[in-house]
Amino acid sequence: MLELRQVTSGYEDIEIVKGLSLKLDEGSITTIIGSNGVGKTTTIRTIAGLNKTWTGEILFRNSPIQKLKPFERVEMGIVMVPEGRRLFPSLTVEENLLLGAFNPTAAKQADQNMEMVLELFPRVRERLDQYAGTLSGGEQQMVAISRGLMSRPKILMLDEPSLGLAPIIVQQIFDLIAEVKKLGTTVLLVEQNVQKSLSISDYAWVMENGNVTINGTGPELMVNPEVKKAYLGL
């Protein structure tokens, strides 16, 4: 569905993503785990088009997209829920959601999609008229994911959705991500919470210093000795 071939990318002249190749299967949840600063966020931003692809190719359904602008990729169905949520704080939750369906195709179905999303996130429905900046961290994350779903994306990329949330909320977020998969959406997840993310993942990659090293199914990585030692603290 989505394939990265030898992708490099970074900031100014610092190369962060170093010849990364990976694949996402349609309808799966794929997780990238890795320590701080290895380039996970940069990878997601490069797929979304917020960072330029320096070299290499990004293929979506076999056609290259690395030259497209971010909004064109959103129109194709590649949507990211950014690290730190990046809601529009002085806009209401409803306005935030509507912006999630900004492109013309999605805008036509904004009402239906809103209903679908609110079905999934009843908590968000209660907060529609509230300013996004006044929500709790967990609620903000739910709005961020809802906003990402408002255009019914083919691929939803979530960058550390559990960051900074209380354990009970973290569990809810992971349950919701599993629900998102049931909608038929392919999910790319970047997480520090290795245990929980591997448990819902079909496939996972370990990223180190701008490239992936270990990969396998979620259950495989969970018992992989290196992963256990480095990321699960076992």
Place this chain on the structure above:
Amino acid sequence: MATVYLQALISGILIGGVFSLISVGLTLTFGVMKIKNFAHGDFLIVGMYFAFFCYTLLGIDPYLAAILGLPIFFGLGWIIQKFLIRPVLYAPETIKILVTVGISLCLQNIAVFFFSPDFQTVQVAYGSNTVEFFGARISLTRLAATALAVVVVIGLYQFLMKTRTGRAIRACAEDGDGALAVGIDIDRIYKIALGISTVCVCLAGAMMTPFFYISPTVGLSFTLTAFVVVVLGGLGNLKGALIGGFIIGVVESFGEILMPEAALKQVATFTIFTLILLFRPTGLFGTKLT
């Protein structure tokens, strides 16, 4: 004596709306793309000369000219954003400042070259009509300018709050990466923002022609005033710019009668500017684009 103060208050209010309209344009582009546009006031002459030539060559009334000019004013902002501002948008601050100062100089010198540095006026038949108000005189053309300016600002506010494009503009102002993430074409939004911004200034320029002289460098002092208003009202804050325009209008107007020299009127304005920067750098109303 009281009449003098009343007159000053009224004069301040009458120019205040114009300041508001000009400042709203500046605050919008600052709020949306963090650009400090030093050419902002110079767009005034685009509206002014447009109205001037419409009047002298074609006999078109300045208010009608203001409306006829809308697509030109908007298009000018769009094109300048596309070809001049966008290429330096992510460059260091000094480069951006140089580009906008460059645009300012270009506009002024193009006007000098084509229209000569001479002062021009548009003398409409109703230009000196006034009404009495408790002994003070109210110029009708000034009243019209300030009232129309407020209408335009309120219209713009409604546009930003109620429309899909308006919502996207606010989103860009709040969080650029968030806007990219939801699939907003921010380059397009920026072009729209600068288009609206130049429309605000050009409209103000056209509406001023019945009572204000036209010259290639008339915009400069309005750039400065607009910066003061925008800082006073809160960088990027529309309501702040609206109210701030009137405050500065009145302050200048009183400065003119209270200062030993009328030419020193801006001392009052810049005193306020300095005080705000020292004691309330976020302005009176905060820095949200609302």
